[in-house]
Amino acid sequence: MTDPADTCDGLDEPAASAPAPDMPPDVPALKVFYLYLTAGCNLHCRHCWITPTFVQGKPVPAECLDLGRLKGAVAEGKPMGLSAAKLTGGEPMLHPQFREIADYLSSEGLELSLETNGTLLDRDLAVHLVRHTTLKRVAVSLDSPEEQEHDRFRGRPGAFREAVRGIRFLAEAGLPPQIIMSVYRGNLDRIEGLIELAMKLGASSVKFNPVTHSGRGEEIHRQGLGLDFDGHLALIRRIRGPLQDRYPIHLGAMVPPAMSTVKELLRYGGEGAGCHVRHILGILGTGEMALCGIGRSIPELCFGRLGQDRLREVWMTHPVLVRMREELKGPFPGVCGDCLHAGRCMTHCLAQNYEACGTLVAPSPLCAEAVRRGVFPATRRRQGTGGRGQGAGGNRL
Numbered sequence: 001m002t003d004p005a006d007t008c009d010g011l012d013e014p015a016a017s018a019p020a021p022d023m024p025p026d027v028p029a030l031k032v033f034y035l036y037l038t039a040g041c042n043l044h045c046r047h048c049w050i051t052p053t054f055v056q057g058k059p060v061p062a063e064c065l066d067l068g069r070l071k072g073a074v075a076e077g078k079p080m081g082l083s084a085a086k087l088t089g090g091e092p093m094l095h096p097q098f099r100e101i102a103d104y105l106s107s108e109g110l111e112l113s114l115e116t117n118g119t120l121l122d123r124d125l126a127v128h129l130v131r132h133t134t135l136k137r138v139a140v141s142l143d144s145p146e147e148q149e150h151d152r153f154r155g156r157p158g159a160f161r162e163a164v165r166g167i168r169f170l171a172e173a174g175l176p177p178q179i180i181m182s183v184y185r186g187n188l189d190r191i192e193g194l195i196e197l198a199m200k201l202g203a204s205s206v207k208f209n210p211v212t213h214s215g216r217g218e219e220i221h222r223q224g225l226g227l228d229f230d231g232h233l234a235l236i237r238r239i240r241g242p243l244q245d246r247y248p249i250h251l252g253a254m255v256p257p258a259m260s261t262v263k264e265l266l267r268y269g270g271e272g273a274g275c276h277v278r279h280i281l282g283i284l285g286t287g288e289m290a291l292c293g294i295g296r297s298i299p300e301l302c303f304g305r306l307g308q309d310r311l312r313e314v315w316m317t318h319p320v321l322v323r324m325r326e327e328l329k330g331p332f333p334g335v336c337g338d339c340l341h342a343g344r345c346m347t348h349c350l351a352q353n354y355e356a357c358g359t360l361v362a363p364s365p366l367c368a369e370a371v372r373r374g375v376f377p378a379t380r381r382r383q384g385t386g387g388r389g390q391g392a393g394g395n396r397l
Contacts, residue, residue, distance in 0.1 A: 021081030027316050028325065029081025031279040033073070033110075036088055036293055037095040039063035039285040043117055044155030045141075047182050047211040047220055053090070063285045064095050067104070069306040073283065074108055076311040081279070084111040088293070090285065093120040099128065106133040113137040118166030118177075119159055126169035138177040139207070140167050145193035153187070164201065171202035178252075179203045183235060184211045185225045191238075195247050205250035208239050214355050215297060229369045233259065240264045256348045256364050257341040258380040277350050278328060281315065289314055291360075294351040301354065320360075324350070327361035334363040335371045338381045 021029040040053045040063050053063060074082065085105050092098060093116060105112060111134050118140040129135045142163055144150040150160040170177045179198045181191070191208070198206045210227045211217045220226050227235060236255045244251045244267070257265060282290040287306040295302040303321065304314040315321065327333075328346055336342045347353055348364035356365040363371070370376040 022079040023081065024316070028278045030077055030281055030311075030315050031081050031083055032276070032281075033077065033082065033085040034088065034280055034282040034292055035065065035070070035085055035092075035101075036090065036282065036284045036296070037065050037092040037098065037101065038090040039296065040094050041089060041091040041117070042094060042119060042156070043091070043159055045182075045216065046153055046155065047184065047217040048215050063090075064097075065101075065283065065285050066287060066306070067097050067101060069287050070101065070283070071104065073306050073311050074105070074110070077281075078108070080312060080315065082110065084113070086113045086115065088115040091117055091120065093125075099125065102129060102133045102135065106135075110134060111136055113139075115139045115180075116166070117141050117154070117159065117163060119162035121166035121169055123169045123172075126166070126173045126175075130170070130173040130175045135175065138170055138175060139180050140170070140177045141182065142167070142179045142194065142197070143182050144187050144190045145197040146190065149187065149190065153182075167201045167203060176202050176204040178205045178207055180207045180209060182211050183208050184220055184227065185231070188235075191243070195243065195249065195251070199247070199249050203249065205252060207252040207254075208235065209254070210235060212352060212355070214294075214352075229366070229373070232366060236264075237261070240268065254349070256345050256367050258339050258345065258377060259366055259370065275346075275349055277346075278325060281311075291320075292351055294354065298354065301351075324360050333359075333361065335367055335376055335381075336363050338383060339367075340380050340382060 023029055040060060041048070053060065087098075087102065089095075092114065095101065102112065114129075114135060114137070116138065140163060141154075142150065142160075143153045144160075147160040150163070151157050154160075167177055167179065179194070179201075181187070181194050183191070195206055210232050211220050211225075213221050213226070217226065236253050236259070239251050239253045240255075240260070241263070252268075252271065260268070277291065280292065282292040282295060283306065284290055284293070284295055284302070288295060288302045289304045289306065289309070289311065290296075291301040291303075301320065303309075303318040304311075330342065331337050332339070332342045332347060336345070336347050339345070345364075347361050348367075350360040352365060353362045354360050356362075356368070362368075367376060
């Protein structure tokens with residue numbers, strides 16, 4: 001995987017020598033837990049897609065994942081193929097047992113990744129995580145190279161200085177983090193400056209996520225500050241083209257491969273092609289099992305609760321998961337059914353699909369809009385330039 005700590009791209013596949021999971025042949029292995037350790041956050045970001053509870057001090061205990069129940073889930077999950085976990089939130093380091101959780105998961109042999117705003121990371125914790133746990137990838141949010149702009153976007157003075165300090169601690173400890181920038185019209189002109197700051201801080205890469213229509217991000221779009229279709233594509237072209245040509249640091253952005261240029265496909269390969277949702281289970285701070293963090297705002301994408309429902313039974317039999325797996329076998333709906341990249345893209349981000357149209361397995365919002373405008377690339381369709389249907393004569397990337 002060339003882009004470390006990607007937020008929704010899953011983790012590396014387990015080694016070929018790993019033991020086969022104890023699962024029926026028609027049920028995919030459960031490889032990764034997405035652990036939303038707490039539903040609280042010490043920042044109040046304007047764009048957050050899962051709208052965590054804003055807390056200045058300690059998190060509300062009821063919103064923190066219970067360690068005992070997590071241990072039970074790991075014991076159940078390992079025979080099912082569990083080999084990795086992503087620690088996220090809210091702000092995962094708000095969990096009062098964060099270090100104990102990281103140590104425990106490491107002792108169980110799970111490979112860890114971490115998503116954080118970086119503000120609670122001190123030097124001692126950074127060294128401990130790098131030297132004494134199985135943490136392999138870290139992503140830290142930074143939305144502007146300008147302190148006041150970042151603090152306004154993140155809703156608290158001092159957030160920039162604390163995040164930069166955390167990034168430095170990680171780099172000094174030997175694990176350069178990825179920096180993730182949430183992009184909207186208000187910081188488009190700060191992209192180059194952020195890349196240069198990331199290089200100065202010793203980051204491993206920079207990833208650019210356009211603010212979505214989810215959660216608090218909906219208000220940004222209502223104000224006309226979100227990126228529309230043209231702005232989103234222009235951002236992708238800019239990041240993956242001239243800026244990646246100019247800067248030696250790796251620059252990433254998720255986009256359906258059908259909407260990538262040939263140059264981008266050759267440069268980035270399958271990076272960011274789609275999520276690995278068939279092998280992932282989200283666990284919220286409440287103990288609810290969910291598709292991912294989207295379960296916090298969409299209850300129908302929660303499947304049960306640790307301590308009340310057996311993880312194995314939920315994974316094997318919950319109707320939403322069973323239907324999703326069947327639909328991901330194909331044929332895919334809409335333009336995806338005629339797309340050359342459908343097999344690896346698998347309709348891209350299922351959570352965003354659901355937000356957009358109420359269906360998990362559906363053309364991504366970007367591809368759906370390209371079809372609506374008649375600009376979906378004809379060269380990405382099995383029918384080629386003579387293909388049928390709307391968009392068959394679209395532009396050639």
